[in-house]
Amino acid sequence: MVSVNVSQLLLSSLGTVRDFDFAEPLPDAADELHLRGPIHGHARLTRTHDGVLVHTEYDVPVTLECARCLEETQNHISGTLDEEFFPTIDLRTGTPADVPPLEADDQLLIDEHHEIDLDEVLRQNILTNLPLRPLCSAECPGLCPSCGQRLDTTHRQHPEIEEQLEPEAPVDAASPFARLAVLLKNDQEG
DSSP states (O other): OOOEEEEHHHOOOOTTTTEEEEEEEEOOOTOOBOOOOEEEEEEEEEEOOOSEEEEEEEEEEEEOOOOTTTOEEEEEEEEEEEEEESSSOOOOEEEESOOOOOOOGGGEEOOSSSEEEEEEHHHHHHHHOOSSSSSSSOOOOOBBBOOOOSSTTTTTOOOOOOOOOOOOOOOTTTTTHHHOOOOOOHHHHO
16 A cells, blocks of 8 residues: 655645655556556645645556567556545644635545555556567567467467358348449459
């Protein structure tokens, strides 16, 4: 869990900066991140008029499935994020604080113990930085379309299999696409 207490920072003057490094396990209950180690990073907290601005840089190891050969591949996801957190409790009076008006779902809050929890914003940022088509290597040959084995030096070639052509369905003259089907067939033959 990546969190930090900011009570002293909230009592400081505007522009006060606090830095901290972290190396913590990140909760991944749904196993959607495929983490294989703790998240390492650096956070810079800056006191703003309304709360605390958090600038974070991180790196985390993940295990993904290669899009070509379906083997597991180890990757490192790196990213940065900038988010502003708003206090829910006034530190001096202990009363609920006035939070700037934003949509409630988009509001990042400092909890009643004056702690900033970065887990959810880090999780979301990692999800958006996961590659869409991860590869074990740029030269990955993929899988054989005939047998499904990995196409590498140990894979042997298969004799060519004649494709069985399906019998053509009769063209329905009443169909609005009948003329188009005839043109397509003539184009393929010619």
